Amino acid sequence: MVRPPYVDSNGLKKGAWSDDEDNKLRAYVQRYGHWNWRLLPKYAGLARCGKSCRLRWVNYLKPGVKRGNFSKEEEALVVKLHNQLGNKWSAIAANLPGRTDNEIKNFWHTRIERRRNGNPAHKKAKGHTAADKPSSKAQVLTQDKPSELTLSETLTLNESASSDSLINLQNSTLSVDTNSTSGSASESQVDCWADTFLGSTDYSQEGCFQPLPEEEFLIHSELSTSESSYPSALCWNADDDLSIMSPDFWGGSFVSNTSNSESETSYISTQEMGGFYDPFLEYIHHQLP
DNA sequence: AATGTTTTCAACCGCACAGGA
DNA sequence: ATCCTGTGCGGTTGAAAACAT
Numbered sequence: 001m002v003r004p005p006y007v008d009s010n011g012l013k014k015g016a017w018s019d020d021e022d023n024k025l026r027a028y029v030q031r032y033g034h035w036n037w038r039l040l041p042k043y044a045g046l047a048r049c050g051k052s053c054r055l056r057w058v059n060y061l062k063p064g065v066k067r068g069n070f071s072k073e074e075e076a077l078v079v080k081l082h083n084q085l086g087n088k089w090s091a092i093a094a095n096l097p098g099r100t101d102n103e104i105k106n107f108w109h110t111r112i113e114r115r116r117n118g119n120p121a122h123k124k125a126k127g128h129t130a131a132d133k134p135s136s137k138a139q140v141l142t143q144d145k146p147s148e149l150t151l152s153e154t155l156t157l158n159e160s161a162s163s164d165s166l167i168n169l170q171n172s173t174l175s176v177d178t179n180s181t182s183g184s185a186s187e188s189q190v191d192c193w194a195d196t197f198l199g200s201t202d203y204s205q206e207g208c209f210q211p212l213p214e215e216e217f218l219i220h221s222e223l224s225t226s227e228s229s230y231p232s233a234l235c236w237n238a239d240d241d242l243s244i245m246s247p248d249f250w251g252g253s254f255v256s257n258t259s260n261s262e263s264e265t266s267y268i269s270t271q272e273m274g275g276f277y278d279p280f281l282e283y284i285h286h287q288l289p
Numbered sequence: 290a291a292t293g294t295t296t297t298c299a300a301c302c303g304c305a306c307a308g309g310a
Numbered sequence: 311a312t313c314c315t316g317t318g319c320g321g322t323t324g325a326a327a328a329c330a331t
Contacts (some may be wrong), residue, residue, distance in 0.1 A: 003299080003300065004299080013294080014300075014301075015299095015300075015301090016300080017299090017300090051301085051302090052300075053299080055299085055300065055301080056299090056300085059299075060299080061299085102298085102299080102300085103298080103299095106297075106298050106299085107298095109297095109298095110296065110298075111297095112298055
């Protein structure tokens with residue numbers, strides 16, 4: 001997935017690095033350090049520009065650089081930090097040991113943002129097209145359902161944690177119903193919502209998904225805890241994709257209902273939540289008996 | 290199996306900034 | 311104050327890999 005090597009008009013090699021080049025750069029930097037990136041390639045015997053050497057070292061050869069899939073914790077941290085810092089990849093990377101800004105940037109663009117745009121890979125298989133992208137007024141940060149982490153692992157509400165269990169969120173309280181599809185009274189109520197918004201979306205917006213009636217949006221604003229970094233809202237759409245929404249993404253599409261919250265109730269079925277590992281859920285889990 | 294499409298990610302590019310002359 | 315150089319950052323590219331048809 002790399003440009004093939006070539007030599008530009010200045011005689012500098014570009015494109016993919018060979019093992020020999022990697023070895024030369026690694027050996028030189030480990031022995032002498034990178035005292036001057038511009039001059040380094042000359043002394044290291046590389047026909048590369050200094051920038052290319054630096055990039056290769058920082059993103060690939062530097063000891064401790066972590067490669068491969070992001071863990072759940074890392075992904076949650078990236079989302080959290082991006083909410084706080086925006087596209088400050090280097091600042092975000094500083095909080096993820098072993099991860100480079102470039103890798104985080106790639107991760108964001110290929111996984112997180114793509115989901116936010118409502119166009120994860122699997123949607124193609126479900127018949128979605130580019131036209132399904134949410135409009136800028138209703139951007140959602142959509143999480144797929146990672147198969148390797150189940151709801152029961154996340155919440156451990158009970159051993160079965162059946163896919164039909166319900167988590168009800170009602171006005172300013174959180175109630176968890178572990179009685180499967182019965183819809184009976186909740187077993188516990190956690191007053192963890194500082195302010196609850198129940199979604200009312202203009203689905204005529206291009207790319208908006210019309211939720212099923214029983215899958216109306218659940219939205220809450222900030223948790224009442226001091227952790228302002230929690231995602232500001234959770235919702236899902238008719239395509240079974242759970243989403244995080246931050247106020248930045250609301251864009252006026254959602255209508256606050258806090259002043260008239262007497263009857264509206266939203267819930268997330270645990271079937272939809274399977275594998276969702278957001279810190280928000282961690283918080284819920286923390287609050288449960 | 291062949292072909293087309295999408296996703297991934299290493300690498301490049303241009304710009305901004307800091308520090309020194 | 312201005313210019314120059316080196317470095318770092320963020321956006322973008324493009325070919326390979328993965329996936330779908």
